[in-house]
Amino acid sequence: MSKLVIKYVWEIPVRVTHWLNVVVILTLTATGLFIAHPLSLGDSPSDFAMGWVRFIHFVAAYVFAIGLAVRAYWSLVGNKYSSWRTFFPYLNPDDRQRMWATLRYYTFIDRRLPHVVGHNAVAAAAYFLVFLLYLGMIFTGFALYSEHAPGGFYAQTFGWLTHLFSNQTLRLLHHGFMWLILGFVIQHVYSCWLMDIKERGGIISSMFSGYKSIEEE
């Protein structure tokens, strides 16, 4: 029989940035959809409905960008479960095998679930793509934001995107990336729910506490 050990897996910066992401992605989605399809909420020209919505969107965008930078930094200095290496499971044989086993489980080919402590290998591989999606969101977002001040800091940093894609394409990308992130959120919540049941390691509560119950030999 194996014994159950309680292991500290998710360090504070990992958990904080995760839950910040939850809050700001929901905020950015709600305000972003409003900006794309505004409702006539103003009663008089002195109101500031769209003004506030955009203000919240921009503040949340800064939080999102800074959170992503913190998480990226933590992937260099944090524990092995948060390391950047974990997001490229296909680069080492152990993880590669674990990734195939997980994929086989997901596609109902195999009934056995691989034993994991940190990120499940398939999820970790997907998170890197999500990271790229976040970067795309931040770059297109700040490029659009920069248009109010041509020649300013943001225009100089992100203005090349407007030349590369044209403004309207940037808008479409920014909008499309949102839907892709929402698709990821649906998948992510489902997978966590599934793994919480199947792994019995308390994966959902571990995102609050940082601790996971791991069966050891």
Add this chain to the structure above:
Amino acid sequence: MGNNEYGDDPVSAEQYFSFSQQLAERGVSRRDFMKFCSAMSAALALPVTFVPKIAQALDEVKRPTLVWLEYQSCTGDTEALLRAASPTVAEIVLDILSVDYAETIMTAAGHLAEANLDKVVKEEKGKYIAVVEGAIPLKDGGIYCCVGGRTAVDRATEVCGGAFATIAVGTCASFGGIPAAAPNPTGAVGVKEAVPGATVLNLPGCPLNADNLTATIVHFLLFKKLPATDSFGRPLFAYGKRIHDNCERRPHFDAGQYVEKWGDEGHRKGFCLYHMGCKGPETYHNCPTQRYNEKTGWPVGSGHGCAGCSEPMFWDRMTPLYRRLPTVPGFGIEATADKIGLGLAVGTAAIFAGHGVISAIRGEEKMEGKKREDLIHDKDRR
């Protein structure tokens, strides 16, 4: 001896131009002239101390030679320039220019006209100003636009290449405009792309605002150089600010008061046209302040959203004009990003709901399985 200082010496008359005399002949008072100089300093974003300098520069000016070339265009920019409602100071400023060649208005025709142009290119090399209206086709050796038996690109390379500066008026000359819109059958491009070696100043707009051309010429007469430009070669004094940020309807945007349908109550009250696909938030031009037709109006002021006409390739990029977002390529004209996105979200949810049901009813092996080959040792790989 003649009656005035120019006498009957035609060379002097060509070289010097008495602005005061012109003003007097046209019945424009000194006061109106100074008002014009103030307006020009404002348009160029110069301090008020420049007003007398502008007046002086205009008074003492030598006539710069100007040639106006027209290629793939609708002559809208010529129209914009010529259709002033009444003789204005601006018109006289344009009269300062010795226009030696302009297809639409010159009396000479055929070989005579082309000889005029040849003369300017040869005798005033590096000194004259070339104005280009319309796009230049490059496909099949440029044969889709020929003037006087020569292709546009051939003639433009000669004329613009030898000019002190080239002013591309209108969006077609600046970026290719409507002739260059997809599928661009003639391979049309803007002047800068057709003649890479030329010094080109872009004054896009459909049509260009003649005030911006006047201000550019005043800038040239005053400083003997072209104004500072943005990364698209457009002068900052006219294209340095976003339409959205100077728009008279902007308070309605911030307040949250939008036109939801053409002709609805919001439209009648002059609310913001953002919802109707106005491209003001992504277009740089001084329309809201400079306006058209003697400063009486401009599209947004008249209740129609901005079409983004002063931006590169606006016909392809800013369409559909009455929607916020472009259509998604490959999904047909009625598919919007949101319909596709919603489909994606619902599809994802459906797939995982199905997966969940199967997972729930499916028997499984216990986690002891990890003791076999799929056990991954929790070793530290760092």
